Amino acid sequence: MRNFTMRQIIAGVAILLMLIVLPLVVTEAFNIHVMILVFMFAMLGVAWNIMGGYAGLFSFGQAAFFGIGAYTSSYLSISHGVNPWIGLVAGGCAAALVAAAIGYPCSNLRGHYFAIASIAFAEIVRIVFNNWQLVGAAEGLSLPMQDESFANFLFNSSKLPYYYIMLAFLLISLAVCYVIATSKMGYYFRAIKESHKIAEVLGVNVVLYRLMAIMISAFLSAMAGTFYAQYILYIDPGSVMLLATSIQIVLISMLGGAGSILGPVVGAAILIPASEYTRVALGYQGTGVDMLIYGLLITLISMYYPEGVWKLFARIGRKLQ
């Protein structure tokens, strides 16, 4: 893997500084909320990309991992008073364990069949939580109000801390993805994506590396889940375990550019504001015009940039150099 050029480093630092300053300039709460959602879905996209884009494991069940993360930290916090930061790690581990438990028997499934299995898995998880009294069943869990502080992962007076925490989470997941993509694991993931046969003949333990892809992806998705719970302070299966969320994560990654590190970030930066702002501007009419516009955008991108909008960015970037 090539190293970064000076230009790329400068561009990266500039964008980062812009993102740090942005909420201080654009202070309206809804705009900050949209940005937080962009970061969150970008992170979920990056997590999907590790298994879907690199290892070719097309998961349509990421919402299950997201939900397990949200539920684990919330449940531990409500019933045992566990600090949400510890809950964050516990949620990640729980999601990774569940991922391994479902991923292992699915080791031979590829392509469409893996996708179908992932939908079934996520729906089963949702139905279980919908009926599980211990975690509030269909009523969900409400996180109690506490003093706002970083230690409590809770802020009432401003969205700014959430903005920066989510930005940090996104950067962490990008770093994880970068390290994987430029290491032995990334090469092996790409071999597995091509075919199990070729990976095996090159000495790759396919079952093991697939499990690693799924578990890392699940861990990061669960982190986003805990964040969501701490941000909204109320979760139920209907909000954190929806198939629609899983599909949105795939859309963001595919349309942004699967198999590239920044692709899902680009995807989230386009699709989330498009969906949120059209919903606010037109959604109240109840005519579904907002969904039409959103759908049209997705159709156009998949027609003209089937490999992802990231390709376009990369081309412009190369011209600038």
Place this chain on the structure above:
Amino acid sequence: MNKAVCLKVAGLSKRFGGLAANSDIDFFVEEGEIISIIGPNGAGKSTLFNCITGFYKPDSGKVSFFGRDITRMRPDKVCSLGIARTFQIVEVISEMTVLENVTTGALLHYRRIKPAMEKAGEILTFTGLYEKRDFLGTELTIADKKRLEVSMALATQPRLLMLDESMAGLNKVELREIIDLIRKIRNEGMTLIIVEHVMEAVMQISDRIVVLNSGRKIMEGTPKEVCADREVIQAYLGEKYCAVFE
């Protein structure tokens, strides 16, 4: 000269439903030899390859590699012990460049990318593909793809290399080049097993030939012996390739 036995196959059988793809096959390969496996289509050559390299689990029989039992071992384990192979239908990683493809193979013995990539560069220089290192797997001609596949196999640093029809579909010039490459690989001390239909090549480069027909070994011997065998000629060869020995 007493050489070590590299691979030993004993009583190997594999059935698919009612079809006996391999029945009771015995043969061995000494270190440094080139052994060819020939036979008509459906004789069980590829099945034999797959049974040795772990892609199929044989029903009975034993495969050992330098004395170690590798029967029914997983393909990636077989590879890490030192048996590399190519496929009849070429397999390369299409989204990777030539250099990355070979690097993936080299990573079996390296934890970091940089030394693996250096090793891959050396191998590509050896196999004559270095100039095309930045091409994508999909952008290569069939001949170059086959050469790439051999390079990837070599990158895993095997002690035994098994080539499944590396010459099929090549023109005269490409054929010459691949035969030269196989000789070059052998001169480095590699042991090879080759499945091949191109008889001129088989007769030229093999130390010994194993002939399969309907899943059974019908003959084994030097190229000259094989050519003299009536059964082999009837089953497979026809008269013309043996003319050179008369």
